[in-house]
Amino acid sequence: MRLRALRVDVDVNLALGNYTIEDAGEFLASTVPMDTATGVDEARFFAYNPGQAITYQIGKLQILNLIADAKVLLGYKFNLKDYHDYMMQNGNVPIALQRWEYLGLKDEIEKLWPKN
Numbered sequence: 001m002r003l004r005a006l007r008v009d010v011d012v013n014l015a016l017g018n019y020t021i022e023d024a025g026e027f028l029a030s031t032v033p034m035d036t037a038t039g040v041d042e043a044r045f046f047a048y049n050p051g052q053a054i055t056y057q058i059g060k061l062q063i064l065n066l067i068a069d070a071k072v073l074l075g076y077k078f079n080l081k082d083y084h085d086y087m088m089q090n091g092n093v094p095i096a097l098q099r100w101e102y103l104g105l106k107d108e109i110e111k112l113w114p115k116n
Contacts, residue, residue: 003032004057011046011053021047062095063087066102073103 010028013019019027024047025040034042046053071078083102090098096108 003034004053006031007042007046007053008057010043011051014043014047015050019043059095066095066099069099069105070103073105 006028010019010024014021014024021040021043024043025036025038028034028039028042029036067080067083070083086102087098090101093101094112096112099105099108
């Protein structure tokens with residue numbers, strides 16, 4: 001989890017021009033158990049794919065929130081395997097729409113597409 005969080009730092013700072021690829025690689029090597037060459041390789045990946053690390057983290061949080069809400073709303077009827085099957089079938093659909101379909105909650109949709 002720490003590595004993924006630090007990748008967000010690298011992702012954002014590379015995009016802002018605060019890190020060179022070498023700076024980002026050294027940052028990763030000094031903060032996680034990783035050698036500098038591996039850190040530089042990771043930094044190259046994030047320089048080539050800006051936004052990937054932060055998007056990954058945001059998606060992960062959205063999925064965890066959906067699972068937590070499903071557990072609360074569905075109670076003993078919630079089944080993690082069934083949810084994973086649902087997610088695999090609908091993985092390319094935005095989480096806000098999955099939340100609406102799976103739980104009947106429009107709150108995230110209304111945040112994204114407010115009514116005028």
